[in-house]
Amino acid sequence: MIAAHAVTVRAGRRVLLDGVDLSAATGSVTGIVGPNGSGKTTLLRALLRAVPADDGRVEIDGQDVRHRSRRWIAQRVASVAQRLDPDPALTVADEVALGGLARAGLLDRGGAGSDERVAAALDAVALAHRAGDPLAALSGGELQRVGLARAIAHGADHVLLDEPTNHLDLRHRLEVLELLPRIAPTVVVVLHDLEVAARVCDHLVVLAAGRVVGAGPPADVLRPALLDAVYDVHTTRRDDPDGDIHLTFRLPTPPATSSAAPEGPTR
Numbered sequence: 001m002i003a004a005h006a007v008t009v010r011a012g013r014r015v016l017l018d019g020v021d022l023s024a025a026t027g028s029v030t031g032i033v034g035p036n037g038s039g040k041t042t043l044l045r046a047l048l049r050a051v052p053a054d055d056g057r058v059e060i061d062g063q064d065v066r067h068r069s070r071r072w073i074a075q076r077v078a079s080v081a082q083r084l085d086p087d088p089a090l091t092v093a094d095e096v097a098l099g100g101l102a103r104a105g106l107l108d109r110g111g112a113g114s115d116e117r118v119a120a121a122l123d124a125v126a127l128a129h130r131a132g133d134p135l136a137a138l139s140g141g142e143l144q145r146v147g148l149a150r151a152i153a154h155g156a157d158h159v160l161l162d163e164p165t166n167h168l169d170l171r172h173r174l175e176v177l178e179l180l181p182r183i184a185p186t187v188v189v190v191l192h193d194l195e196v197a198a199r200v201c202d203h204l205v206v207l208a209a210g211r212v213v214g215a216g217p218p219a220d221v222l223r224p225a226l227l228d229a230v231y232d233v234h235t236t237r238r239d240d241p242d243g244d245i246h247l248t249f250r251l252p253t254p255p256a257t258s259s260a261a262p263e264g265p266t267r
């Protein structure tokens with residue numbers, strides 16, 4: 001379980017998160033959605049204590065993170081940033097092994113950072129054949145999958161992912177989405193694609209301007225009226241009998257201007 005209780009984060013006089021609540025239960029995938037700049041990445045960073053909460057609190061497994069060491073957090077939570085910042089000196093396997101060592105500690109040579117664990121993680125993201133390649137030789141999508149493999153090798157109870165599919169082609173996107181619920185007992189994921197969010201998430205939190213404006217099961221949260229207001233679009237929703245939600249968006253129609261000629265002065 002990972003939870004934010006009334007978390008407020010400020011940067012100078014700007015309020016980036018304003019009293020945000022989020023509860024990601026064990027055994028669930030929780031999605032964070034919202035427009036650009038609404039605070040999604042900041043919320044993930046607050047859950048990791050990478051940015052401190054100015055008010056409110058974050059709890060991991062019921063423990064207030066302010067009272068826990070960075071090492072304690074790193075052993076329990078793995079995060080995958082939007083973009084892996086690769087060290088060109090490392091190979092793919094080295095990078096993934098670092099995920100395991102983050103949990104186990106540098107002295108554990110045969111455990112979490114072991115060759116078998118790294119191989120299994122790379123296999124899960126279809127990159128086993130690139131294990132020995134330098135990170136500098138990988139494409140953006142391949143690097144994104146390395147980041148995911150690193151989180152898998154970590155074996156963390158909680159995984160936080162920031163738009164894990166934004167660089168991926170169609171096939172790899174589907175594979176990663178299918179993998180998501182199995183990466184860790186608790187998964188929190190930032191997604192822009194709302195139909196995908198509806199498919200893979202058990203619970204959604206909608207942010208707008210640093211505030212939670214919707215939370216709950218996707219079918220309840222993804223209401224056209226809410227999406228219209230949050231994204232400033234016009235939304236049409238269709239639900240399949242099998243439960244899939246289909247959303248189409250267009251720009252809102254500008255207010256109609258009267259075609260009647262303005263009245264002239266009366267003589």
Ligand SMILES: Nc1ncnc2c1ncn2[C@@H]1O[C@H](COP(=O)(O)OP(=O)(O)OP(=O)(O)O)[C@@H](O)[C@H]1O
Nearest residue numbers: 011012014016034035036037038039040041042043
């Ligand atoms: N350190 C900072 N100092 C000042 N403003 C910041 C800082 N970090 C983030 N912001 C601002 O906070 C807002 C939220 O940023 P954040 O990255 O959390 O948004 P987001 O919802 O993840 O956006 P996107 O969808 O574009 O990735 C943005 O307006 C951003 O410019």
